[in-house]
Amino acid sequence: MNILVTGGAGFIGSNFIIYWLKKHPQDRIVNLDALTYAGNPENLTSVDQLPNYRFVKGNICNAKLVSQLCKGIDIVVHFAAESHVDRSIKDPGVFLETNVSGTHILLKSALKNKIKRFHHISTDEVFGSLDLSENKKFNENTPYFPRSPYAASKAASDHLVLAFYHTYGLPVTITNCSNNYGPYQHPEKLIPLTITNIIENKKVPVYGDGKNIRDWLYVEDHCRAIDLVLKEGKIGETYCIGGLLKDVSNLEIIRMIFRILKKEDSLISFVKDRPGHDRKYAIDWSKIKKDLGWQPEATLEEWLTKTVEWYSKNRVWWQKLKKGQFEIYFKQQYPDL
Numbered sequence: 001m002n003i004l005v006t007g008g009a010g011f012i013g014s015n016f017i018i019y020w021l022k023k024h025p026q027d028r029i030v031n032l033d034a035l036t037y038a039g040n041p042e043n044l045t046s047v048d049q050l051p052n053y054r055f056v057k058g059n060i061c062n063a064k065l066v067s068q069l070c071k072g073i074d075i076v077v078h079f080a081a082e083s084h085v086d087r088s089i090k091d092p093g094v095f096l097e098t099n100v101s102g103t104h105i106l107l108k109s110a111l112k113n114k115i116k117r118f119h120h121i122s123t124d125e126v127f128g129s130l131d132l133s134e135n136k137k138f139n140e141n142t143p144y145f146p147r148s149p150y151a152a153s154k155a156a157s158d159h160l161v162l163a164f165y166h167t168y169g170l171p172v173t174i175t176n177c178s179n180n181y182g183p184y185q186h187p188e189k190l191i192p193l194t195i196t197n198i199i200e201n202k203k204v205p206v207y208g209d210g211k212n213i214r215d216w217l218y219v220e221d222h223c224r225a226i227d228l229v230l231k232e233g234k235i236g237e238t239y240c241i242g243g244l245l246k247d248v249s250n251l252e253i254i255r256m257i258f259r260i261l262k263k264e265d266s267l268i269s270f271v272k273d274r275p276g277h278d279r280k281y282a283i284d285w286s287k288i289k290k291d292l293g294w295q296p297e298a299t300l301e302e303w304l305t306k307t308v309e310w311y312s313k314n315r316v317w318w319q320k321l322k323k324g325q326f327e328i329y330f331k332q333q334y335p336d337l
């Protein structure tokens with residue numbers, strides 16, 4: 001099988017490539033990634049010498065390049081995106097370019113090259129926000145109600161993917177997953193920011209009252225779910241993937257990390273809330289469980305402990321990312337700290 005992965009130098013994409021080449025060593029992967037601030041070739045040092053892995057530095061908005069790379073490809077797994085909500089609030093433009101126009105360019109090329117499967121990685125954020133007081137969860141039939149520029153751009157890309165299925169018959173599948181965590185996640189996101197700030201004895205910023213709820217999914221569980229959808233998923237269908245059955249607030253997850261690191265939680269600092277901050281995401285992942293037999297392989301406590309260990313052992317990896325441009329970004333993003 002020849003697979004084109006987009007955004008494979010980012011957090012989930014690199015975990016996916018490592019997972020896939022280990023599980024399916026007979027397959028070939030081409031990784032197209034623009035290496036934005038979020039892309040890091042160091043994530044892939046364990047596979048980059050393999051004969052069946054090829055890295056191409058390039059933009060998914062480059063139609064000519066995308067068209068060349070799609071030749072001979074069986075499956076496209078599309079991760080490439082601008083992924084950080086806070087950055088989308090500051091400057092939505094590049095989110096529209098990459099997440100919407102980039103996806104459109106890929107879809108056109110996939111159609112022209114008669115790709116056997118176009119798998120699109122999306123998010124639960126397209127469904128909007130749940131109330132803290134209600135027990136509702138998002139599922140495959142929840143209407144779209146994106147509330148941040150990032151979520152709106154992902155919603156638009158989901159609609160385009162399904163439009164290419166209904167209008168032109170492109171064989172697509174979509175997964176809408178919840179917040180991922182694990183190795184190689186950029187320290188701009190809550191869990192790696194919290195772990196690394198605690199290790200560095202720096203304040204841990206909590207937006208608003210810290211009661212917001214996310215549905216945490218370990219990245220390897222996510223990769224396994226994508227694998228199953230590629231093998232057994234139904235064309236034209238969407239699968240929701242979440243990691244939890246019980247609600248966990250941001251403050252609770254942050255306190256769990258303090259406990260795992262055996263530190264007092266005095267570094268917690270409440271800062272100005274994110275504009276339009278979605279209160280709660282929760283996923284009903286019963287469809288993928290029932291249809292494909294997927295479920296998380298370990299508990300939040302176990303996966304989080306493993307994640308904290310990884311960041312503790314791989315300081316050089318994240319220390320580099322927290323220098324230079326990131327210091328400027330951090331000062332602008334957290335003026336209260």
Ligand code: NAD
Pocket residue numbers: 006007008009010011012013032033034035036037038039040058059060061078079080081082083084098102121122123124154177178179180181186
């Ligand atoms: P990330 O920001 O870590 O990585 C994105 C990657 O895409 C980077 O390597 C970057 O260089 C590349 N990229 C960005 N713009 C590009 C362009 N124009 N052309 C080519 N490459 C480009 O993101 P992630 O957290 O790994 O997320 C991957 C996908 O999963 C995204 O589509 C995101 O919306 C989705 N998702 C992420 C989460 C999460 O919790 N991280 C949850 C749900 C869905």
Ligand code: TDX
Pocket residue numbers: 083084085086122123124125178179180188189190191193205206207208212213214250274
């Ligand atoms: O410093 C922080 N303090 C804080 O309280 C940061 C960075 C975040 N938060 C809060 C905001 C959210 O309620 O923590 C929660 C998680 O925030 P992020 O890590 O920024 O993730 P989120 O905004 O929920 O979006 C993530 O999950 C869905 C990914 O970044 C998206 O790409 C994905 O689609």
